[in-house]
Amino acid sequence: MSDDATTPAIELVGISKSFGPVQANKDISMRVMPGTIHGIIGENGAGKSTLMSILYGFYKADAGQVMIRGKTAEIPDSQAAIAAGIGMVFQHFKLVENFTVLENIVLGAEEGAWLRPSLAKARKLLSRLSEDYELHVDPDARIEDLGVGMQQRVEILKALYRQADILILDEPTGVLTPAEADHLFRILEGLRREGKTIILITHKLREIMDITDTVSVMRRGEMTATVATASTDPSRLAEMMVGREVLLRVEKTPAVPRDVVLEIEGLRVVDEKKVERLRGIDLTLRAGEILGIAGVAGNGQSELLQVLGGMRAAEGRVTLNGRDLPLEGPRAGARFRRQAGIAHVPEDRHREGLILDFHAWENVAFGYHDDPAYARGLLMDNDALRRDMQAKIEKFDVRPADCWLSAKNFSGGNQQKIVIARELERNPDLLLVGQPTRGVDIGAIEFIHQQIVALRDAGKAVLLVSVELDEILSLSDRIAVMFDGRIMGERHPSETDERELGLLMAGITDTDADPTLDEIEANLDLTGQRTP
Amino acid sequence: MDKLPKWADVALIPLINLLLALLVSGLVVLLIGEDPVEALQIMVRGAVGSTYGWGYTLFYATNFIFTGLAVAVAFHARLFNIGGEGQAQLGALGVALVVLWVPWPHWTLALPAAVLGGALFGAAWAAIPAYLQARRGSHIVITTIMFNFIASALLVYLLVGALKVPGSMAPETARFPETTFLPTARDIFAAMGISFGRTPLNISFVLGLAACWATWLLIWRTRLGYEIRAFGQSESAAVYAGISPFRIIMLAMLISGGLAGMMAINAVMGEQQRLLQDNVLGAGFVGIAVALMGRSHPLGVLLAAILFGALYQGGAELEFETSVPREMVVVIQALVILFTGALDGMVRRPLSRMFLRFGRRRPAPAAGGE
Structure with a gap:
């Protein structure tokens, strides 16, 4: 028996995994030392999730070995992973919405036919865990009544309840505010102190720098480097991820705002469940500027984009270049918004921006299919569509450069490039952009940001919605923060910082005072998907 | 994960499904003490062994082309139109009214009017479930099924009342005037000096082929077809693109109902030459299987319709020549529907895996299995 501190908690040796012709993992070897936080960073599609799924028993590796605490381990399914002390917190939580916290924790780990003893045992353990790790959760609250940050804690508690001492977290901060993320990191640090081993999968360089001890970089299915975090810096990591030098900040000149393009007054939206999603929005947007809307997901930004894009009815007044836009009725549809000069890069390119089963060339006309340039008599001119797509593929460097490929077979970044190409080439007066770089690799992010800034420099107005504060801060000329369907305030990016924006995003306008975390959480619990 | 090559999807899988269905059917035939090989021979000979067999096969196929296209068009908009029958x-009814009310001097004039009448009535019947789906969210599967019953009841009501020939005991309309009889295959081939069996196959088959071509043009070459397919793939994306769900649901169902209604040109105007109580004979439901097997593509629908026509005709011969009962023939047809429709995935998945393993190793477009 070797010394505990020098035996890796997890050791992977030569792991390979293919899906048909796609090799997702190529000969990966990695050591995770016990009691450390080990970051795994890489672009989308680099193979991080595949690797973790092998570790958690979802996939079987084609070749290679998994060793846990120095012993070769067979992990045919997640049961075996749990038995080996591995716990996983997924990006998309796997909780039963209408069960209580306690019921969710016990689910699948009940002892015997009667529920009561298990629940009592879990309650006792839960109170101890909350003390030890700042994991405070009301055991009797229903999941649907909790905010995302709380739900994530339940996922962590679930793993700990199953006596996991190796915890894998997949992109844990994607849905959190900065304050919630900080709290999560404090929890993780507490767990590390107790000797737990943590694997953190992320694509955010800052998180890696802040909290990990060691970081492994993945690129195109291979593990390109494993280094001590203290010995590296963000730009070196980014370079290793992408394989070339990357601009982390957007290069742009100060904005030269001109005439007002978009004016929004008292915009209100009540959704199908009679919940008020927008509670009176006032905004002004000028030509030649980028207005960034910051906020935690679910605070009305999506609805704002949908209203302006003609996908949702609303009350209030919206003018574009001085002319009123109808907000209800047949002339409020997306078709008329496009005719009025609004282009829209939607938040969700899979559900909205693209028809995934269409060829790339069919998608080039999506939304503009009644353009006479695409028509030949009563029929569509498919040759014209293909020529157009091929030209855009070249201009926007979409890869692979094949207009016959189905949209679903492009990577996230290239799918987004197809949407951006389609919308930007229309040379709109107003561009609506939602989450332009969600699930997009770093190389493509740089390109997409440059395109958006170029449109602004051409004197167009851009309304940017993003949950990534970094993106808002680096791209916007002006920032409006949304919380619970209202604009909490506007700031200039040079005169604010993440802390202030984070507080506004949590609904706290008095940004000079230092509110406690509980206050922030109490506020956050008002938002989200729940009906009041 | 990339899917099968196209030829395997449109040709190989239906073929394997069909062979499986025939295999199981053979076992069933064996079980009731008949010789499956002989039964198959009789069916094939009966369906395609003579001009007589071909005539009936293609006559049935014409019905299935129209009902199959009807299901296919709606399915491109992800609407499951079970109401082809109704x-x-x-x-x-529309065809009968047009033909009986106007004293047509020649069938060439009666045919376009009857096409219009049949299509309009069929479309109108589909319009109500379509509206209920588009505006009220009532599920189209449920409403179209219910409308089949209502249609059947309505027809009985009219055929024992307003439309019945006075003094007649049979619940049917008067015979159509002879000037409106459509030329049969026998007539047409006779004019060319070729003898063809006496079958109900008539000029409607050509109309069916034209309908296939028109449907192909609609779905893959027009703006409306583009919108229908986009809506069928993703409603939220359609709304983003400014495509009105209401308009697409209505139009797709109107076209679907119109195609189903046009089946009456073949069955009623071409064969029965009067309006009977039961004039569709289940072709509306067979259309679902035809569309499924034909992958909702007009060419696939055409081929599947001919296959089902052959099954019908061959089945009739089998019943005639052996002691295999009528019900057994229905069982065989049902097995084909089961294997081509419901059990499709049973063949598809192992086949996809095989193709992935042995297929050409093209460089992957998108990396990673995340």
Whole structure:
């Protein structure tokens, strides 16, 4: 028996995994030392999730070995992973919405036919865990009544309840505010102190720098480097991820705002469940500027984009270049918004921006299919569509450069490039952009940001919605923060910082005072998907 | 993960499904003490062994082309139109009214009017479930099924009342005037000096082929077809693109109902030459299987329709020549529907895996299995 501190908690040796012709993992070897936080960073599609799924028993590796605490381990399914002390917190939580916290924790780990003893045992353990790790959760609250940050804690508690001492977290901060993320990191640090081993999968360089001890970089299915975090810096990591030098900040000149393009007054939206999603929005947007809307997901930004894009009815007044836009009725549809000069890069390119089963060339006309340039008599001119797509593929460097490929077979970044190409080439007066770089690799992010800034420099107005504060801060000329369907305030990016924006995003306008975390959480619990 | 090559999807899988269905059917035939090989021979000979067999096969196929296309068009908009049966019955009513009310001097004039009448009545019958789906969210599967019953009841009501020939005991309309009889295959081939068996196959088959081509043009070459397919793939994306769900649901169902209604040109105007109570004979439901097997593509629908026509005709011969009962023939047809429709995935998945393993190793477009 070797010394505990020098035996890796997890050791992977030569792991390979293919899906048909796609090799997702190529000969990966990695050591995770016990009691450390080990970051795994890489672009989308680099193979991080595949690797973790092998570790958690979802996939079987084609070749290679998994060793846990120095012993070769067979992990045919997640049961075996749990038995080996591995716990996983997924990006998309796997909780039963209408069960209580306690019921969710016990689910699948009940002892015997009667529920009561298990629940009592879990309650006792839960109170101890909350003390030890700042994991405070009301055991009797229903999941649907909790905010995302709380739900994530339940996922962590679930793993700990199953006596996991190796915890894998997949992109844990994607849905959190900065304050919630900080709290999560404090929890993780507490767990590390107790000797737990943590694997953190992320694509955010800052998180890696802040909290990990060691970081492994993945690129195109291979593990390109494993280094001590203290010995590296963000730009070196980014370079290793992408394989070339990357601009982390957007290069742009100060904005030269001109005439007002978009004016929004008292915009209100009540959704199908009679919940008020927008509670009176006032905004002004000028030509030649980028207005960034910051906020935690679910605070009305999506609805704002949908209203302006003609996908949702609303009350209030919206003018574009001085002319009123109808907000209800047949002339409020997306078709008329496009005719009025609004282009829209939607938040969700899979559900909205693209028809995934269409060829790339069919998608080039999506939304503009009644353009006479695409028509030949009563029929569509498919040759014209293909020529157009091929030209855009070249201009926007979409890869692979094949207009016959189905949209679903492009990577996230290239799918987004197809949407951006389609919308930007229309040379709109107003561009609506939602989450332009969600699930997009770093190389493509740089390109997409440059395109958006170029449109602004051409004197167009851009309304940017993003949950990534970094993106808002680096791209916007002006920032409006949304919380619970209202604009909490506007700031200039040079005169604010993440802390202030984070507080506004949590609904706290008095940004000079230092509110406690509980206050922030109490506020956050008002938002989200729940009906009041 | 990339899917099968196209040829395997459109040709190989239906073929394997069909062979499996025949295999199981053979076992069933064996079980009731008949010789499956002989039974198959009789079916094939009966369906395609003579001009007589071909005539009936293609006559049935014409019905299935229209009902199959009807299901296919709606399915491109992800609407499951189970109401082909009722829409075809209403189409029959439309055809009968047009043919009986106007004293047509020649069938060439009667045919376009009857096409219009059949299509309009079929479309109108589909319009109500379509509106209920588009505006009220009532599920189209449920409403179209219910409308089949209503259509059938409505026809009985009219055929024992207003439309019945006074003094007649049979619940049917008067015979159509002879000037409106459509030329049969026998007539047409006779004019060319070729003898063809006496079958109900008539000029409607050509109309069916034209309908296939027109449907192909609609779905893959027009703006409306583009919108229908986009809506069928993703409603939220359609809304983003400014495509009105209401308009697409209505139009797709109107076209679907119109196609189903046009089946009456073949069945009622071409064969029965009067409006009977049961003029559709289940072709509306067979259309679902035809569309499924034909992958909702007009060419696939055409081929599947001919296959089902052959099954019908061959089945009839089998019943005639052996002691295999009528019900057994229905069982065989049902097995084909089961294997081509419901059990499709049973063949598809192992086949996809095989193709992935042995297929050409093209460089992957998108990396990673995340």
